[in-house]
Amino acid sequence: MADFIIPTNISPSLQARRRLGGPIHAERHVNIICVGAGASGLLMAYKLQKHFTNFTLTVYEKNPEVSGTWYENRYPGCACDVPSHNYTWSFEPKLDWSGVYASSREIFAYFDSFANKYNLKQYIKTEHQVIGAYWNDETGGYDVRIRDSKRDQEFDHHCDILINASGILNNWRWPAIPGLDKYKGTLLHTANWDDSVDLTGKHVGLIGNGSSGIQVLPTIRPIANHVTTFIREPTWVSPVQGLEQHVYSDEERRDFERKPGVLTEYRKNIERGLNGQFSIFLKDTKxxxxxxxxxxxxxxxxxxxxxxxxxLIPNWAVGCRRLTPGVGYLESLGKDNVTVVYGEINEVTEKGCLCDNGIEYPVDILICATGFDTTFKPRFPLIGPDGLNLQDEWKDEAQSYLGMAAAGFPNYLIFLGPNSPIGNGPVLSAIEAQADYMLKLIDRYQTYNIYTFSPTREAISDFIAHKDEFMTKSVWADPCRSWYKNRPDGPITALWPGSTLHYIEALMDLRIEDWEIKYNGNRFAWLGNGYSQTELDSTADWGYYIRENDDDGPASRAGKRRLLTKSGTVKQTSGGVDFTGKTNVVEEERANL
Known part of the structure; x- marks a missing residue:
């Protein structure tokens, strides 16, 4: 055997390496702008801070505080229709939720404390609204126009990558009813609530029986003298069996806090149940x-x-519109101080609402629980390299790549874009999957000398074709009026063609073949000066691949999935909600498959 002399310091001169240029996968600086500091924007700030170096992040938030819709929505009874312990990040439980369905104030406090705990507000500029973004071909990024509402000033900020985390149920709108401006009483919208208005002893009108209206009625009925609720269409309302409202006892909260594994198993059981409900949304299933x-x-x-x-009981399938627990709502409709007016409101008068039955209903206060602009168009002009505006491109139908990007708009990413799983199962889990996918793209951009990345039109066209074919088998295609689609017979733009677990698996790997990539010069410039990143670190083991046995993880997708999901460790995942007690719905659906 030859004799080798091993130097005590084998690291070459760092100055020599710098003269030659950077090593392989050199991490260039990336400047990122994120629109919105709601749940998605906060998660992106957290993950970038945790996993990346050599980046700049600015999150522009139009409100005075973080948390997005959970800051804005403060109407009486406002709550989340997802069980509270599962309306948290997978890695960040909250021990002291008050009950199964938490109020908007509690949820705001959760996300606000999350931002404070991890010092995320260092990246956030509140009361700053993005009002335009314009592609700059010379720099390969966006010139973003921002309005500082506090100072009433506008300025530009350039970024390499623009992330839209402005949310869906966040851009509220008045109902398109003639005469709304003529009303002489107090006019309110649930998403722009005025806390100074006292409903005590008043005759209140309530327009709408969506999620907001369903939450408002049982809360205001006991304090109002009378409530006249205007309903134009039926909807399915009922708590899911086993997930009815429940206020946690002091003992339960102590167990969550002090007994290892109790809260985690509780959260897992609820998540399994939520994930097991997907077959409810498929036509003609048991x-x-x-x-x-x-x-x-x-x-x-x-x-x-x-x-x-x-x-009020629909003739279309359960799930065509978003399901809501509706705690106390149906019971409230039969109370003595509630009048239900079914039909259309022809116009709003000075006194109240004139309906299609020819009767005018005077009210002291009129509450519009009439929802949001859910067209998915960005709320600001987004101008791409060819001069097209995404607002115009998505005017009739929003078409995205897996809910996260748009063809022709490079270096632009979207949280909960068109056809994301916002009604398919646990939504925060889907947001985490989107954030992780975006990190893969940003990492590739930073270390592969990429100039621009955007999904190809062919990839999006194929995805939309697959999605449309799948949706014919779903209850969402039934002719109900739903914000999942622009019109009752229109394409479903809001939902993913599968379950949330299906979406998480779909996003595990970066399908770079679906992306159009342009480079700064030679596509292999990322190879650098011939040195590895390992050789930059004198504390690293430069022989790390020499082992005593093969301890590699699984190389196949199936093997990775089994390892990740701990396959074989759970006795049986019952998951699905069985309303009859006769059979396990998940097992039955597996048999059908």
Whole structure:
């Protein structure tokens, strides 16, 4: 054997390496702008801070505080329709939720404390609204126009990558009813609530029976003298069996805090149940039929009114519109101080609402629980390299790449864009999957000398074709009026063609073949000066690949999945909600597959 002399210091001169240029995968500086400091924007700030170096991040938030929709929505009864312990990041539980369904104030406090705990507000500029973004071909990024609302000033800020985390249910709108400006009483919108307005002893009008209206009615009814609620269409309302509202006892909260594993297992069981409900949304499945029968019996039992049953119970499938627990809502409709007016409002008068039955209903206060602009168009002009505005491109139908990007708009990423799984299962899990996918793209941009990245039009066209074909098998395609689609018979733009677990698996790997990549010069410039990154670190083991045995992780997708999901460690995932008690719905659907 030859003799080798091993020097005590084998690191070459750092100055010599710098003269030759950087090593392989040199991490160039990346300047990122994020629009919105709601849940998605805060998560992106957290993950960038945790995983990246040599970057600049600025998060522009139009409100005075973080948390987005959970800061804005403060109407009476405002809450999340997802169980509170599962409306948290997977890695950041909250021990002291008050009950199964938490109020908007509690949820705001959760995200605000998350921002404070990890010092995320260092990246955030509140009361700053993005009002335009314009592609700059010379720099390969966006010139972003920002309005500082506090100082009433506008300025430009350039970025390499623009991330839109402005959310979906956040851009509220008045209903398109003639005469709204004529009303002489107090006019309110649930998403722009005025806390100074006192409803005590007043005759209140409530327009809408979506999620907001369903939460408002049981909260204001006990304090108002009378409530006239205007409903133009039916909807399915019932808590999911096993996930009814429940206020946690002091003992339960102590167990969550002090007993190892208790809260984690509780959260896992709820998540398994939520993930097990996807078959409810597929046509002609037993879970869908059973769920319909359960909801039907629950609604009839709570309404106890033939007139209301005939008008408020839908003839379309359960799940065509977003399901809501509706705690106390159906019972409130039958109370003595509640009048239900079913039909269209022809116009708003000085006194109240004139309906299609020819009757005018005077009210002291009129509450519009009429929702948001859910067209997915960006709320500011977004001008790409060819001069096109994404607002115009998505005017009729928003078409994205896996809910995260748009063809023709490079270096632009979107949280909860078109066809994300916002009604398919646990939504925060999907946001985490999107953030991780974006990190893969940003990492590649930073270390592969990339100039621009954008999804190809062919990839998006194929995805939309697959999505449209899948949706014909779903209850979402039923002819209901839903914000999941622009019109009752239109394409479904809001939902993913599969379950949330399906989405998480779809995003595990970066399909670079679906992306159009342009480089700064030679595509292999990332190879650098011939040195590895390992050789930059004198504390690293330069022989790290020499081992005593093969301890590699799985190389196949199936092997990685089994390792990640701890396959074989759970006795049986029952998951699905069984309303009849006869059979396990997940096992039955597996058999059908």
């Amino acid at each position: 879970p869908n039929h059973d769920t319909r029968e359960y909801f039907l019996s629950q609604m009839k039992d709570k309404l106890q009114n033939q007139y209301l049953e005939e008008r």
